[in-house]
Amino acid sequence: MTRLRKSDFIAMFRDPDYDGLYHALLSVAKAEPGGEVIALDVDSLKGEAFRRQWNEWARSNQGKILGATEPPAASSAPAQAEPLGDLTRLQKEQREAEAEKVKLIEDAANARASWYVSDQGMLDNVYNRDLFLGWFETNKAAYTAANVDLAVAGLADQIQWAVWSPRTQPVEEVRTLSNGEPELPTDATESQMRKASRAQLNDLSKRKGEFTQNRRGSFGSKFIEPTF
Numbered sequence: 001m002t003r004l005r006k007s008d009f010i011a012m013f014r015d016p017d018y019d020g021l022y023h024a025l026l027s028v029a030k031a032e033p034g035g036e037v038i039a040l041d042v043d044s045l046k047g048e049a050f051r052r053q054w055n056e057w058a059r060s061n062q063g064k065i066l067g068a069t070e071p072p073a074a075s076s077a078p079a080q081a082e083p084l085g086d087l088t089r090l091q092k093e094q095r096e097a098e099a100e101k102v103k104l105i106e107d108a109a110n111a112r113a114s115w116y117v118s119d120q121g122m123l124d125n126v127y128n129r130d131l132f133l134g135w136f137e138t139n140k141a142a143y144t145a146a147n148v149d150l151a152v153a154g155l156a157d158q159i160q161w162a163v164w165s166p167r168t169q170p171v172e173e174v175r176t177l178s179n180g181e182p183e184l185p186t187d188a189t190e191s192q193m194r195k196a197s198r199a200q201l202n203d204l205s206k207r208k209g210e211f212t213q214n215r216r217g218s219f220g221s222k223f224i225e226p227t228f
Contacts, residue, residue, distance in 0.1 A: 002042050003039055003040070005038075006037065008064040116148075121165025122161060135151040183207075
C-alpha cells in the first residue's frame with residue numbers, strides 16, 4: 001500500500017494533468033483512521049495508461065509519498081465505521097470541488113456574455129437570448145467562455161446590436177497603392193506620416209490637391225510660364 005496525505009490526494013484532482021488519475025485511484029483508495037492519510041493499493045490500479053501516469057506522478061512528487069504499509073488487519077464492523085466515514089467525507093469534498101469548478105466555468109461564461117452586451121452592444125432582449133441559447137442546444141456545446149465567443153461569431157449576422165455597436169458601423173474601405181501599400185487617410189497623423197513610405201506620401205499629397213492647385217501671384221493673377 002502507498003500512503004498520501006489527504007490534502008495531496010485531493011490536490012491531484014485539481015491538477016488538470018492528473019484529475020483522470022485521481023478518479024482511477026478512487027477505486028483503490030481507503031482512508032486510514034483519523035482521515036488525514038489515504039492508503040492506495042496502486043498494484044490493483046487498472047489500466048496500463050493509469051499505471052504509467054501514476055509512476056510519472058510518483059517520480060515528480062516523491063516527497064508527498066509517506067511510505068508503504070502492510071494491509072490493515074481484519075477488524076470488526078464497528079471499527080470500520082470511522083474509515084468508511086472518512087472516505088464518505090472525501091467523496092463529499094470531491095463533489096464540492098467539482099461543483100465549484102463547474103460554477104467557475106459558468107461564471108466565466110456569464111462574464112464573457114456580459115462583455116458582449118456592455119462593450120460590443122449586443123442587445124439584452126428575448127430575441128437574442130433565445131438565439132444565443134438555441135445555438136448551444138443545437139450544437140450540444142458546453143456553456144463556456146470559449147463557446148460564447150464561438151456562438152457570437154456564428155450568429156453575428158443574426159444578433160441584434162445597439163446602434164452604437166462597433167459591429168454596426170460601416171467599414172471604411174482602404175485603397176491599395178500600385179506597390180501594394182495601403183493609402184494613408186486624409187487626416188493622417190504626424191506619426192503615421194513619419195512611418196509612411198514616399199509612395200504613400202506622394203499619393204496623399206495628390207489626393208489633397210497639393211500638386212494640382214494653380215499657383216497664383218500675390219495679387220491673385222496666375223503665373224504665366226514664359227514661352228521664350
